[in-house]
Amino acid sequence: MDRIRIKGGNRLVGTIPISGAKNAALPLMIASLLTDDTLTLENVPHLADVEQLIRILGNHGVDYAVSGKRIGQSGTSGRTIHFTARTIIDTTAPYELVSKMRASFWVIGPLLARMHQARVSLPGGCAIGTRPVDLFIEGLQALGASIDIENGYVAASAKGGLRGARYRFPKVSVGATHVLMMAASLAKGETVIENAAREPEVADLAECLNAMGAKIEGAGTSTIRIQGVEALSGARHRVLPDRIETGTYAMAVAMTGGDVTLENTRADLLEKALDALREAGAAVEPVANGIRVSRNGAALRPVDVVTDPFPGFPTDLQAQFMALMTRAEGTSQITETIFENRFMHVQELARLGARISLAGQVARIEGVPRLAGAPVMATDLRASVSLVIAGLVAEGETVVNRVYHLDRGFERLEEKLGNCGAEIERLSS
Numbered sequence: 001m002d003r004i005r006i007k008g009g010n011r012l013v014g015t016i017p018i019s020g021a022k023n024a025a026l027p028l029m030i031a032s033l034l035t036d037d038t039l040t041l042e043n044v045p046h047l048a049d050v051e052q053l054i055r056i057l058g059n060h061g062v063d064y065a066v067s068g069k070r071i072g073q074s075g076t077s078g079r080t081i082h083f084t085a086r087t088i089i090d091t092t093a094p095y096e097l098v099s100k101m102r103a104s105f106w107v108i109g110p111l112l113a114r115m116h117q118a119r120v121s122l123p124g125g126c127a128i129g130t131r132p133v134d135l136f137i138e139g140l141q142a143l144g145a146s147i148d149i150e151n152g153y154v155a156a157s158a159k160g161g162l163r164g165a166r167y168r169f170p171k172v173s174v175g176a177t178h179v180l181m182m183a184a185s186l187a188k189g190e191t192v193i194e195n196a197a198r199e200p201e202v203a204d205l206a207e208c209l210n211a212m213g214a215k216i217e218g219a220g221t222s223t224i225r226i227q228g229v230e231a232l233s234g235a236r237h238r239v240l241p242d243r244i245e246t247g248t249y250a251m252a253v254a255m256t257g258g259d260v261t262l263e264n265t266r267a268d269l270l271e272k273a274l275d276a277l278r279e280a281g282a283a284v285e286p287v288a289n290g291i292r293v294s295r296n297g298a299a300l301r302p303v304d305v306v307t308d309p310f311p312g313f314p315t316d317l318q319a320q321f322m323a324l325m326t327r328a329e330g331t332s333q334i335t336e337t338i339f340e341n342r343f344m345h346v347q348e349l350a351r352l353g354a355r356i357s358l359a360g361q362v363a364r365i366e367g368v369p370r371l372a373g374a375p376v377m378a379t380d381l382r383a384s385v386s387l388v389i390a391g392l393v394a395e396g397e398t399v400v401n402r403v404y405h406l407d408r409g410f411e412r413l414e415e416k417l418g419n420c421g422a423e424i425e426r427l428s429s
């Protein structure tokens with residue numbers, strides 16, 4: 001299993017190209033199931049989750065072809081991939097494939113809409129909470145689907161097709177909003193989704209679906225209105241920049257000090273996180289095609305944050321911000337409101353000398369003047385990268401084990417940080 005070795009102490013200076021967003025690319029790829037035409041996606045990141053989803057889609061009959069820049073070229077700006085689901089050859093998504101990744105469950109929406117049936121294994125994904133699927137089930141039932149859960153599978157059918165309806169989510173869910181929006185695009189009549197997730201990835205999916213011929217209004221707000229259409233066509237769409245990758249590197253720069261321009265990204269995708277960084281003492285300014293982040297000499301100040309659905313502080317940046325706060329001059333508080341078990345990085349950060357106490361969903365971080373390198377274990381995707389951020393300032397050597405978590409969501413992390421002066425390498429074994 002690969003490991004990442006970091007020698008802490010170097011400031012980060014230079015430019016980091018931001019990739020297309022994993023959490024936008026995955027639902028966009030799944031949208032290819034909605035049409036027999038070709039959906040071309042640009043700026044697709046090269047990530048383990050993308051490769052896994054290609055396999056899952058292949059099982060349903062989606063062919064893919066890669067064109068444009070290939071991985072390995074320096075400065076690559078992501079791949080262009082053409083997805084074609086000419087015919088759906090299987091409406092079952094099996095446990096072996098779906099258990100590896102939460103988002104793969106989302107195929108249920110397009111399969112049901114196009115084929116009027118789907119049998120999808122209950123999902124896997126990062127172990128950060130129980131992550132039930134009740135909202136998907138309720139939402140799809142509102143569109144007329146009958147659903148049974150049997151032998152670990154969700155079996156859904158809609159004889160005669162889905163019908164538009166008004167549905168209010170009792171709780172905000174990104175995935176369930178994606179699924180309902182895709183399903184409703186091919187339902188008969190109008191669907192109104194209330195209390196929808198407002199994440200930029202939802203708006204990105206809607207933009208792509210509209211390019212495919214869907215009629216969706218209001219995506220990016222909490223009420224989404226969809227007029228169902230008979231069929232969708234192919235389209236070409238560019239995947240949104242990864243706001244979590246952006247925020248992660250911004251936090252790494254705030255941690256080490258230095259001056260880095262994050263390229264191919266947008267500040268409006270993560271205002272709340274950038275505000276927290278400014279409060280912590282970093283200078284953050286939008287520049288043409290990106291964001292410049294620096295901290296030169298200013299002390300790190302403690303900042304309290306509470307995770308929330310967009311436009312709040314993202315849960316996917318919580319671990320990284322906690323790593324930063326371990327070096328603040330004072331005590332900060334981080335409250336996690338989205339997932340009930342997303343503090344697994346706490347004990348690993350403690351190995352590096354961090355002082356963090358937990359009470360339910362609240363972590364209190366007492367800043368320390370130094371961290372010291374140690375072997376640590378990645379437990380989930382964002383937890384892993386929080387350990388990398390801490391390792392960048394820890395004295396001596398930090399080795400992060402179980403790097404496969406990182407590879408799910410960060411493209412060429414060692415190269416991107418190494419090019420800015422970090423001493424970081426991948427140890428393959």
Ligand SMILES: CC(=O)N[C@H]1[C@@H](OP(=O)(O)OP(=O)(O)OC[C@H]2O[C@@H](n3ccc(=O)[nH]c3=O)[C@H](O)[C@@H]2O)O[C@H](CO)[C@@H](O)[C@@H]1O
Nearest residue numbers: 023103131132133134135136172173174175315316338339
């Ligand atoms: C691939 C992807 O885009 N993953 C993101 C997506 O995950 P994902 O779409 O899985 O997250 P959700 O927004 O659905 O989850 C939010 C909360 O709702 C709960 N819930 C969700 C569905 C359901 O049927 N019942 C239920 O109770 C979840 O357990 C969680 O507590 O949004 C999360 C919240 O921003 C991010 O952390 C993930 O990185």
Ligand SMILES: C=C(OP(=O)(O)O)C(=O)O
Nearest residue numbers: 102103125126316381382
């Ligand atoms: C939790 C995440 O991913 P997933 O929903 O795929 O587990 C994430 O991207 O941080």
